[in-house]
Amino acid sequence: MSKPIILCVDDEKVVLHSLKTQLKSAFGNAYLYELAENATEALELIDELNDEELSIILIVSDWLMPGMKGDELLVRVHQKFPSIVKIMLTGQADEEAVNRAFDEANLHRCLQKPWSESELIETVKTALSL
Structure with missing residues (x-):
C-alpha cells in the first residue's frame, strides 16, 4: 500500500517548493x-492519482491563480x-470566495x-487528525 498524498497547488514555484520543504521537514x-502549478494541472493530477488508486488526503491550495481560482478548484475537488x-492560502481572497470555500468545499482552514x-x-x- 502506498503512502497517502499531500497535494500543494500554487502558481508560484517558490511557494510550492517552500510548502513542500516545510511539510516534508x-x-x-x-x-x-x-x-x-495551477488548478487545471491539479485536477488532472488528482484524476491520474485516483485512477492509480493512490489516495490524496489533503490539498493546500493558493486562492489567486490564473485560470481557475482556488475556491473553485476546492469546490470541484469536494464534489x-x-x-x-x-x-x-491567500494574500488577497475576498471574503465571499473564502466563505464559498467553507460552505461548498468544506474548507478546513x-x-x-x-x-x-x-x-x-x-x-x-x-x-489530518480529524
Whole structure:
C-alpha cells in the first residue's frame, strides 16, 4: 500500500517548493508530496492519482491563480472527493470566495500569506487528525 498524498497547488514555484520543504521537514516520509502549478494541472493530477488508486488526503491550495481560482478548484475537488481535507492560502481572497470555500468545499482552514511555518504545520496536523 502506498503512502497517502499531500497535494500543494500554487502558481508560484517558490511557494510550492517552500510548502513542500516545510511539510516534508515536519512529516518526513509519512506522506508523498505532489505539486501542481495551477488548478487545471491539479485536477488532472488528482484524476491520474485516483485512477492509480493512490489516495490524496489533503490539498493546500493558493486562492489567486490564473485560470481557475482556488475556491473553485476546492469546490470541484469536494464534489468528486469529499473526504479530501482542504486548506486554502491567500494574500488577497475576498471574503465571499473564502466563505464559498467553507460552505461548498468544506474548507478546513484559510491561512493568510505569508503564513508562518508553525501555523501551517499545526493546521495540517489538526486537519489530518480529524
